[in-house]
Amino acid sequence: MMKIQEIRELIKLVDQSSIDEIEIENDGSIIKMKKQSGVTLVETPLVTNVPTQQVVQAPVAQPVVAEVKQEAEQVQPQAIADENLHKIVSPMVGTFYQSPSPDSGAYVKVGSKVQPDSVVCIVEAMKLFNEIEAEVEGEIVEILVNDGQLVEYGQPLFLVKSK
Template sequence: MKVQEIRKLIKLVDQSSIEEFVFETEGSKIEMKKNTGVTYSPAPQAVPAQEPVQAAAPAPVQAAPAVPAAEPAVQETAAPEAPQQAASNENLHKITSPMVGTFYQSPSPDADVYVKAGSKVSADTVVCIVEAMKLFNEIEAEVEGEIVEVLVKDGQLVEYGQPLFLVKPQ
């Protein structure tokens, strides 16, 4: 899990009325309690290749001096790309996630994807599924046009309002 994703989770929990939050994924566990901080403990089955990334991620979240140092690095990498993306995406419609959950491109692992770059969609075309709390929510295009780009990978955790697809409206 990336530092940015952890920060977003902290922000969402902080803004909500939730007192305690537990998140488990890929052999790691994050527990958050309001006014008590964040606790990280790797699961016994953790894959060694994942440990360095996950072990390094909580440090900026828990240690206040490390957070400002991490933010400029994120801004530096995102800033050069922003003008290019803004120019090319001006007339494109973004299909965004209506909730936090896991993005799936197909109804089942062995089925074809709902849409891919170049696919024509209508307003009621199902473009993906976002799974939240064991509920599989079909996401519709809500616009007629052509899929230009799929912005997230299958199985990726998505945030509320995160762009999933770019569509060239007709």
């Protein structure tokens, strides 16, 4: 039986393509999709030996989201503790990298001095590598995310003690 996410992706692909109708058979279940005036219909006949819906991903996804929120909540009280610290935040959603390549050293470490135009990390979004600058003169006090971690728009990445 196909997972709900797979069906959603299939609907998007069919919707964006020039295909008007498609029928897919997978593990005893049949999925038929037909475009009619811009609306995509999905029909899934019931298979007697398979329950109508098993939501396997939802329980798995919930704890992961909760863990991420807990990490963010743990970071924020530290950032607020010292008002002299400047937060360098992510300007976009993407993947955080401390160095320009896996073989290279990190742009900055705790204790590194930075200028406003100093590159402190890269955030990859849609296969584009965006260099993030410090935008303030000072010293890196704390790195708030791990290399290769997904970051959200506005998420603090570094704490800088500005001069």
